[in-house]
Amino acid sequence: MQARGLTFSYGRAPVLEDVSLRVDPGEFVALVGPNGSGKSTLLRLLLGSLDPASGEARLFGGPPDQAADRWRLGYVPQRPVLASEVPSTVAEIVAAGRLSRRGWWRPLRQQDRDAVGHALESVGLQDLGRRPLNELSGGQQQRAFIARAFASEPELLVLDEPIAGVDAESQRRFRDALVHLVEHHRAGVLLVSHELSAVAADLDRVVVLKRTVVFDGPPAELIKEGVSLGVHREDLPLWLEALR
Amino acid sequence: MTAALPFPYPFELLFMQRALVAGLVVAIFAPMIGTFLVQKRMSLIGDGIGHIAFAGVGAGLLAGVWPVWTALLFATTGALGIEWLRARRKASGDLALALFFYSGIALGVVLVSRAQGLGTNILSYLFGQPLTASAQDVRVIVGLGILIVTVMLGLRRVLFAVVTDEDWSRVSGLPVGLANNLLAVITAFAVVAAMKIVGLLLVAAMMVLPVASAQLVARSFWGTMRWSIVVSVGSVILGLAASRIWNLAPGGTIVLITAGVFALTAVATRAKGPRSSVSEDLAV
Numbered sequence: 001m002q003a004r005g006l007t008f009s010y011g012r013a014p015v016l017e018d019v020s021l022r023v024d025p026g027e028f029v030a031l032v033g034p035n036g037s038g039k040s041t042l043l044r045l046l047l048g049s050l051d052p053a054s055g056e057a058r059l060f061g062g063p064p065d066q067a068a069d070r071w072r073l074g075y076v077p078q079r080p081v082l083a084s085e086v087p088s089t090v091a092e093i094v095a096a097g098r099l100s101r102r103g104w105w106r107p108l109r110q111q112d113r114d115a116v117g118h119a120l121e122s123v124g125l126q127d128l129g130r131r132p133l134n135e136l137s138g139g140q141q142q143r144a145f146i147a148r149a150f151a152s153e154p155e156l157l158v159l160d161e162p163i164a165g166v167d168a169e170s171q172r173r174f175r176d177a178l179v180h181l182v183e184h185h186r187a188g189v190l191l192v193s194h195e196l197s198a199v200a201a202d203l204d205r206v207v208v209l210k211r212t213v214v215f216d217g218p219p220a221e222l223i224k225e226g227v228s229l230g231v232h233r234e235d236l237p238l239w240l241e242a243l244r
Numbered sequence: 245m246t247a248a249l250p251f252p253y254p255f256e257l258l259f260m261q262r263a264l265v266a267g268l269v270v271a272i273f274a275p276m277i278g279t280f281l282v283q284k285r286m287s288l289i290g291d292g293i294g295h296i297a298f299a300g301v302g303a304g305l306l307a308g309v310w311p312v313w314t315a316l317l318f319a320t321t322g323a324l325g326i327e328w329l330r331a332r333r334k335a336s337g338d339l340a341l342a343l344f345f346y347s348g349i350a351l352g353v354v355l356v357s358r359a360q361g362l363g364t365n366i367l368s369y370l371f372g373q374p375l376t377a378s379a380q381d382v383r384v385i386v387g388l389g390i391l392i393v394t395v396m397l398g399l400r401r402v403l404f405a406v407v408t409d410e411d412w413s414r415v416s417g418l419p420v421g422l423a424n425n426l427l428a429v430i431t432a433f434a435v436v437a438a439m440k441i442v443g444l445l446l447v448a449a450m451m452v453l454p455v456a457s458a459q460l461v462a463r464s465f466w467g468t469m470r471w472s473i474v475v476s477v478g479s480v481i482l483g484l485a486a487s488r489i490w491n492l493a494p495g496g497t498i499v500l501i502t503a504g505v506f507a508l509t510a511v512a513t514r515a516k517g518p519r520s521s522v523s524e525d526l527a528v
Binding site for chain 2: 087096099
């Protein structure tokens, strides 16, 4: 996943200016920035939901809106608001993650059921697969959405604020699952979050966005700025606020 | 179906058996579609398409064409129009429905008023008249029913993904536009196929009310679909029997039974402790 000199504006107000960013296979990258810094817009450009005014976004070597084999991309949206009129089990939700890999018109096979089981196991929900999603806690629901992204066995995982307001146990499970994906499957991970304490020790790079990229480097360099990421939870939000 | 089969009372006569076959086909496909529509919070789209189909009936009567074909044409066009407005956020889901809903019924009234001299019983299209279903009616309903069930079975997984999380489905490369448009077209086909059984004004009830009951007792999406078919099939059998025994309007009787099943299920599940709430647009 790559952005080169991306610029975008809603009307006259520029939201992003000359943003460049890259996530390689096996790399664990966090994207942070104060509210209104353009993180969500950058994500939409990188995923092909928006077109840049100038610059270029690339996904698996091509334009993101034309990327074939979309199963290679796992996506965890920011607190998805699922239509919940009809009960859906955790396993049903996670199995949807296999569709882009298997081909949506094809029936799911044993291999797909195994992948769903493995995805549930990796987030610690193997015993809750038959439970309706709306009976689970917020943290467990978020883990189900992460499992849905895992189910396609992605080569690149993009997560948009996945652990906001999630309990400590879910954060620990979440961290273990991401590290497993990066270390054992050499997947690239782009994590958009304000809350990095759970994964601070595992990150390869932190990218700080404030309309443009103001920092891109290993967490150790950010620590030199007095931002500890993991030790003092409030350090990063306070520092980001001071950037405004 | 030209001769009566040895069925017990009240289904011993040929016209009752035709009504039963056509009704059971509708009872299977209507809640299959309804499960997705309810999840998509488009419970009233069947009603909106029914009103558009009424304009098609009027056009057919005026042009001297069998009204089923013109209803199918109008309903399909209207369904795609509603989906076009919704998907492009030109209008909210309910506003898009209202635009087509009122335009359809108004056009239908105008066209039917021009065709009144033809002596057609328009009430049979509005409220259904399964007991007068001809062999041709049954063939059309069964044919459309097979088509609808086949398409729904083929699309069920991608439709599930799209109706539960449309944004995620789009990013994941699933054919969101195709799935939504096909669901709209299939809904239009279902409305026209069910027109003879419960009528254009009541057809949405067969899609939604069984699902409303089923989602109170089921614990999964596919379980909800299965239970809603059970409720729907039971309601059709009981409704047709009751209409024969007590000389009631069959379409209305079937729908009242599905509403009654919902009321009983809601009371029973509340006594046990409700598992999930029913949204405002499902409330009866």
